[in-house]
Amino acid sequence: MPTISGLGSSPFAGRGKTVRAENAVEIQSDAPSTPRKRILRSNAVQQAGHISPNPSPNSCSPMKLKSPRGRLTDSPSSPANKVILVILFNFCIDMEQLSMVKEAMHVSMAPSTIVCREYEQKRILEFCKQCVKQEKAGSLYVCGCPGTGKSLSMEKVKDNLTHWTKEERFPPLDVLTINCTSLTSTSEIFSKILGNNQARKKTSSPTSPLKHLQRSYSQKLQSPDMKMMLVIADELDYLITRDQAVLHDLFMLTTYPFSRCILIGIANAIDLADRFLPKLQSLNCKPMVVTFRAYSKDQIIMIIQQRLRVLPYRVFQPQALELCARKVAAASGDMRKALCVCRSAIEMLEAELRDSTYGLDLPSVEGGFSDKRTGASCETWIKQANSIVRVDHMALALSKAYRSPTVEIIQSLPQHQQIILCSIVKLFRGAKKDTTVGELNKFYTDVCKSTLIPPAGIMELSSMCRVLADQGLLKLGQSREDKLRRVTLKVDEADISFALQGVRFFRNCLQ
Ligand SMILES: Nc1ncnc2c1ncn2[C@@H]1O[C@H](COP(=O)(O)OP(=O)(O)OP(=O)(O)O)[C@@H](O)[C@H]1O
Numbered sequence: 272m273p274t275i276s277g278l279g280s281s282p283f284a285g286r287g288k289t290v291r292a293e294n295a296v297e298i299q300s301d302a303p304s305t306p307r308k309r310i311l312r313s314n315a316v317q318q319a320g321h322i323s324p325n326p327s328p329n330s331c332s333p334m335k336l337k338s339p340r341g342r343l344t345d346s347p348s349s350p351a352n353k354v355i356l357v358i359l360f361n362f363c364i365d366m367e368q369l370s371m372v373k374e375a376m377h378v379s380m381a382p383s384t385i386v387c388r389e390y391e392q393k394r395i396l397e398f399c400k401q402c403v404k405q406e407k408a409g410s411l412y413v414c415g416c417p418g419t420g421k422s423l424s425m426e427k428v429k430d431n432l433t434h435w436t437k438e439e440r441f442p443p444l445d446v447l448t449i450n451c452t453s454l455t456s457t458s459e460i461f462s463k464i465l466g467n468n469q470a471r472k473k474t475s476s477p478t479s480p481l482k483h484l485q486r487s488y489s490q491k492l493q494s495p496d497m498k499m500m501l502v503i504a505d506e507l508d509y510l511i512t513r514d515q516a517v518l519h520d521l522f523m524l525t526t527y528p529f530s531r532c533i534l535i536g537i538a539n540a541i542d543l544a545d546r547f548l549p550k551l552q553s554l555n556c557k558p559m560v561v562t563f564r565a566y567s568k569d570q571i572i573m574i575i576q577q578r579l580r581v582l583p584y585r586v587f588q589p590q591a592l593e594l595c596a597r598k599v600a601a602a603s604g605d606m607r608k609a610l611c612v613c614r615s616a617i618e619m620l621e622a623e624l625r626d627s628t629y630g631l632d633l634p635s636v637e638g639g640f641s642d643k644r645t646g647a648s649c650e651t652w653i654k655q656a657n658s659i660v661r662v663d664h665m666a667l668a669l670s671k672a673y674r675s676p677t678v679e680i681i682q683s684l685p686q687h688q689q690i691i692l693c694s695i696v697k698l699f700r701g702a703k704k705d706t707t708v709g710e711l712n713k714f715y716t717d718v719c720k721s722t723l724i725p726p727a728g729i730m731e732l733s734s735m736c737r738v739l740a741d742q743g744l745l746k747l748g749q750s751r752e753d754k755l756r757r758v759t760l761k762v763d764e765a766d767i768s769f770a771l772q773g774v775r776f777f778r779n780c781l782q
Pocket residue numbers: 377378379380381382384385386387388415416417418419420421422423424538539574606607610
């Protein structure tokens with residue numbers, strides 16, 4: 272069986288050109304890099320002959336540097352050592368930058384500006400302002416799929432509301448944020464609310480917290496300085512009981528004549544309100560609903576770019592970001608997932624950079640240094656060291672995050688079987704949904720030839736199709752002649768494209 276040289280191999284491979292060591296420094300300073308990198312790198316070039324190469328011990332442990340440093344030649348000012356020092360220096364900068372990007376992409380890192388949720392925040396804030404202005408209780412239900420920015424936006428609204436009440440000289444609000452998952456029992460929410468009320472009153476009562484609240488909101492017993500209270504009940508789904516009594520009682524608290532409670536419930540279920548709404552509606556207690564829609568591809572890109580704006584360097588290839596956003600938007604529109612995939616892609620790049628410094632064949636630097644394992648030239652190495660998350664990193668991170676048995680099977684197939692699937696996807700573009708082994712063979716042969724890969728013969732192709740059919744990826748019809756057997760796909764074409772994205776050959780082929 273012929274093999275494909277270069278397929279799935281290191282990005283170093285395939286470049287035979289070597290560059291002399293003296294030139295390597297020039298190549299580095301010419302290589303596309305950010306202004307900060309350029310400044311740091313040109314300093315490194317000037318100082319390379321006589322300084323320690325490790326600028327940031329925190330981001331780059333001696334262990335990681337061991338391999339190349341251990342092979343420095345005797346003369347510190349030799350061209351070979353200069354190149355090594357520059358490479359190590361760049362490696363440290365790259366690692367430091369990547370770790371800063373990872374930090375900026377962490378879900379726990381609250382962004383200073385929340386883009387793409389301006390409308391939803393405005394509606395919630397306006398609702399709260401109206402309640403405060405009219406000194407009126409009210410309820411609002413925020414719903415939407417996971418990772419759509421509900422909790423994040425609510426935090427922002429809370430801050431803006433506090434700021435607004437101060438500015439407008441309204442009495443400050445009592446704010447209580449409860450994550451319902453942390454309650455030991457569903458009814459504990461009432462003691463939390465009462466606890467907040469009673470913190471100032473210091474009264475104790477044998478009646479249940481709910482009864483106590485109901486009574487105090489029904490009568491004009493409250494002290495005149497009783498503040499309005501904003502209750503944010505996040506993960507409200509946890510309060511669902513069989514009879515929905517807790518939810519019902521909670522929302523009803525805002526309907527009592529002397530209630531001063533502004534209740535905002537947050538949950539995933541879009542129909543949670545509808546499920547208990549009829550009862551509430553008949554009692555004249557219909558919460559306003561604000562729905563957070565799943566993020567679109569463009570919104571995901573915009574949010575990521577906003578989070579990275581503070582950093583003065585580019586880390587993602589635009590196509591890689593687009594791939595991530597497209598897949599996450601199609602799957603769930605969950606921003607948490609998008610951030611997680613991006614961080615995982617960065618980790619793949621970090622591992623690649625670490626591996627590549629290990630493999631340097633430093634003694635050959637004098638004569639135009641190269642990577643020992645792959646034979647890559649200095650120029651290639653430097654390009655590689657230009658730390659950018661590429662489409663193949665992202666595709667791998669996505670396939671880890673969205674593990675699908677089909678995608679995994681396709682990714683582990685021998686290369687010629689992958690070419691067959693790739694040929695079928697190309698062949699089926701448009702209305703065509705089946706072909707014959709004979710026609711597939713022509714297409715497969717063309718794909719192989721276009722990339723100088725020796726194709727397998729039709730007999731081999733036919734037996735590979737049988738293997739693919741056994742794996743449940745293809746359906747093969749019956750015919751006396753092999754080349755007349757009908758071939759149809761049994762898996763989604765998108766799964767094949769997605770599974771093969773990580774290999775440049777297939778990416779080009781499918782474009
Ligand atoms: N508009 C946005 N801008 C920046 N980051 C965002 C945005 N929306 C979501 N995120 C990121 O995604 C994470 C998840 O968002 P959030 O916790 O608000 O989701 P949620 O809708 O409350 O999800 P769940 O229903 O699972 O509680 C946030 O911590 C934040 O890092």
